Amino acid sequence: MPSDRNRSEPVPPASVRRLSVYLRHLESLEATNRRTISSRELGKALDFTDAQVRKDLAHFGQFGHPGVGYRINELVRQLKAILGTDRIWNMVLIGAGNLGHALAAFPGFLQKGFTLVAIFDADPKKVGTKIGTLEVLPMESMNRFIRERLIRLAVLAVPPAAAQDIADELVEAGVDGILNFAPRRLSVPSHVTVNSVDLAAQMEQIVFAIQEESR
Amino acid sequence: MPSDRNRSEPVPPASVRRLSVYLRHLESLEATNRRTISSRELGKALDFTDAQVRKDLAHFGQFGHPGVGYRINELVRQLKAILGTDRIWNMVLIGAGNLGHALAAFPGFLQKGFTLVAIFDADPKKVGTKIGTLEVLPMESMNRFIRERLIRLAVLAVPPAAAQDIADELVEAGVDGILNFAPRRLSVPSHVTVNSVDLAAQMEQIVFAIQEESR
Numbered sequence: 001m002p003s004d005r006n007r008s009e010p011v012p013p014a015s016v017r018r019l020s021v022y023l024r025h026l027e028s029l030e031a032t033n034r035r036t037i038s039s040r041e042l043g044k045a046l047d048f049t050d051a052q053v054r055k056d057l058a059h060f061g062q063f064g065h066p067g068v069g070y071r072i073n074e075l076v077r078q079l080k081a082i083l084g085t086d087r088i089w090n091m092v093l094i095g096a097g098n099l100g101h102a103l104a105a106f107p108g109f110l111q112k113g114f115t116l117v118a119i120f121d122a123d124p125k126k127v128g129t130k131i132g133t134l135e136v137l138p139m140e141s142m143n144r145f146i147r148e149r150l151i152r153l154a155v156l157a158v159p160p161a162a163a164q165d166i167a168d169e170l171v172e173a174g175v176d177g178i179l180n181f182a183p184r185r186l187s188v189p190s191h192v193t194v195n196s197v198d199l200a201a202q203m204e205q206i207v208f209a210i211q212e213e214s215r
Numbered sequence: 216m217p218s219d220r221n222r223s224e225p226v227p228p229a230s231v232r233r234l235s236v237y238l239r240h241l242e243s244l245e246a247t248n249r250r251t252i253s254s255r256e257l258g259k260a261l262d263f264t265d266a267q268v269r270k271d272l273a274h275f276g277q278f279g280h281p282g283v284g285y286r287i288n289e290l291v292r293q294l295k296a297i298l299g300t301d302r303i304w305n306m307v308l309i310g311a312g313n314l315g316h317a318l319a320a321f322p323g324f325l326q327k328g329f330t331l332v333a334i335f336d337a338d339p340k341k342v343g344t345k346i347g348t349l350e351v352l353p354m355e356s357m358n359r360f361i362r363e364r365l366i367r368l369a370v371l372a373v374p375p376a377a378a379q380d381i382a383d384e385l386v387e388a389g390v391d392g393i394l395n396f397a398p399r400r401l402s403v404p405s406h407v408t409v410n411s412v413d414l415a416a417q418m419e420q421i422v423f424a425i426q427e428e429s430r
Contacts, residue, residue, distance in 0.1 A: 016423050020416035024398060046400060084422040091418075102317030108398055108415035152425060153418070176428065177421035179414070183239060183323055185261060193424035195417045199394070200323040201235035202410045203306075203368070206392035207299040208231055209408035210367060213391065 015056040016083075021046055022053070023079040030072050038069035085113045090149065092175075094166055095157035096121035096129070096136045099181055103155055104131045114153065118145055122162070139166075146173035153177045160184040167194075230271040231298075236261055237268070238294040245287050253284035300328045305364065307390075309381055310372035311336040311344070311351045314396055318370055319346045329368070333360055337377070354381075361388035368392045375399040382409075 025046055029037065039057075040050040057063050060082050064070050080086040091114050093100055103109075104116055119134050120142045121127060127138045137145070145151070154175045158166055163182035170178060171192050180186055180196040188194055240261055244252065254272075255265040272278050275297050279285050295301040306329055308315055318324075319331055334349050335357045336342060342353045352360070360366070369390045373381055378397035385393060386407050395401055395411040403409055 010427075013420075016420060017416070019423075020413070020419045021400075023419075024413070024416065025400070028399070082423070083419045084426045085419055089418075089422060098317045098320040102313045103414075105313040106414060108413070109418065112415040112419060114415065114418050153421065177418075177425045179418055179421060184243070185236075185240070191428050193421045193428070195421050197412065197414065197417060198235070198239070198323070199318075199321060199412065200327040200329065201232070201239065202412060203304075203324065203329050203392075203394055204235045204238075204298045204300055204327065205228075205231060206368065206394060206408050206410050207304060208234075208297070210392045211299045212225075213406050213408070 011059045015059055018048065018052075018056050019079055019083060022056070023076065023083065026072050026076050026079070030076055034072055036069045036071055039064065042070070087113065089114050089153055090117045090151055091115065091153035091155060092117060092142070092146065092151050093119045093155045093157065094121070094139075094142070094170070096123070096126045096131060097157065099157040101131055103157055103181075104134065116155075117149065117151070143169060143173045146170065146175060151175060154179070156180045156182060158182055226274045230274055233263065233267075233271050234294055234298060237271070238291065238298065241287050241291050241294070245291055249287055251284045251286055254279065257285070302328065304329050304368055305332045305366055306330065306368035306370060307332060307357070307361065307366050308334045308370045308372065309336070309354075309357070309385070310396075311338070311341045311346060312372065314372040316346055318372055318396075319349065331370075332364065332366070358384060358388045361385065361390060366390060369394070371395045371397060373397055
C-alpha cells in the first residue's frame, strides 16, 4: 500500500517516471479486459527487467499476489493513487498561440484527469477568442482566477522572453506545478516543480544518437 | 576536439542531454555578445556543479583555455558539431491534426537546424490543405518521398493505434530517428532512435512531486 512507504527515503525520479510508463501499459491492457500480469511480462513488454519492475514498485509497498502476479485493475488504481492522478486536477494554460491551441486540444491530458479550466494570453487580439469551449482571458485576470479557484497546475506556452515573469506571477498566485514549453530555464522556489519540454533539444538528442550509430 | 573521443566508451545519455542545456544557455549568452565563460559560471547559471560541466565536456575533448575559460562562440560551434546540429536536417511530420499544426509552426525546430520538408496524413479531408507553406500529402506518397529525399528524421503526431504501423513504414523507408508524440511504446530495430514525448506523463510527474512536497 502506498501508505507503507518510508518517507525519509526519496524515490529516484527515474522510478517515478517508470511508474507512468507502467501505468500507461497497464491501462492499455485493462482496455483489453486482461486481468493479471507478472513482473516479468510487464517488464518484457516495456524493455525493463522484472527485477527493475519489482524494485520500482517496492518503493511504494507490496502489490503482487503470490501465484497470480499483479491484478491489473488493482495496480492501475494503486499507481494512480501514488502518482496523484486518482482525482481531477484543474490546470490553466498561458499562451494561446499555435502550441497553446494544440495543448488545449490535446486529448491525453483529460484522459489522465487533467482538466483545462482557463486560457490566458497577453495579446488583446487573442483575448475573447474561443479555443474549444474556453474563451481566452486577459493576463490581468490570471492572478485572481488562480487564487479564487485554488489552481495548482499551469501549462506555460509563451515566448521565452516572457516565461520567467509569468512563472513568477503563477507562483505568487499559488501555482506549484508548471509544465514549461518555453526553451529557457525558469527560476522558481524550491517547493515548486517545473518540468520543461524542449522539443528541439529532444530532436538534438535523436540526431546525436543517429550519428553515434553511424560512427 | 570531438574527434579525440574514445568511441569504445559510450557517453551517458544524461551527459548528452546536458549538452543541449549548455548549448541553449551559451547561445543566449552569445546573443548578448558575451565572449567567455568559466565552467563555474556556466554550472551556476544552470544549477550544475562546475565539476559536472567539466566532466560532461571531457567526454568529447578539451575545450577550455587556461586563464580564459570557454570561448562562447567556439564552444557553441563545438557543441553543435558534437550534437550534429552544425548542419541542416530535413524532417517529415506525420499527422496534420492540432498537434501536427502546432509542431509544424514550432519555431524552435528551424532555429536549431531542423527543417520540415513534408507533412503526411491518412485523412483524405486533410490531404491538399496547407500548413504554413507546406501542402499536406497523402500517406501513400510517404515511403517514396523519404527514399528519394534520403530523409532520416520524422515527427510522429498520430493517434496511438496508428503509431506502430507508421513507425514500421518510416523505418522501412530509411528513417532512423523518430520524435514520437503518440502515448505508446514503439518497437523499432536497434539502429533506430525513438524519443517519446508523453505530455500527460510529464504532468503526472509534476503532480507526484507536488504531493511529495506536501506529505
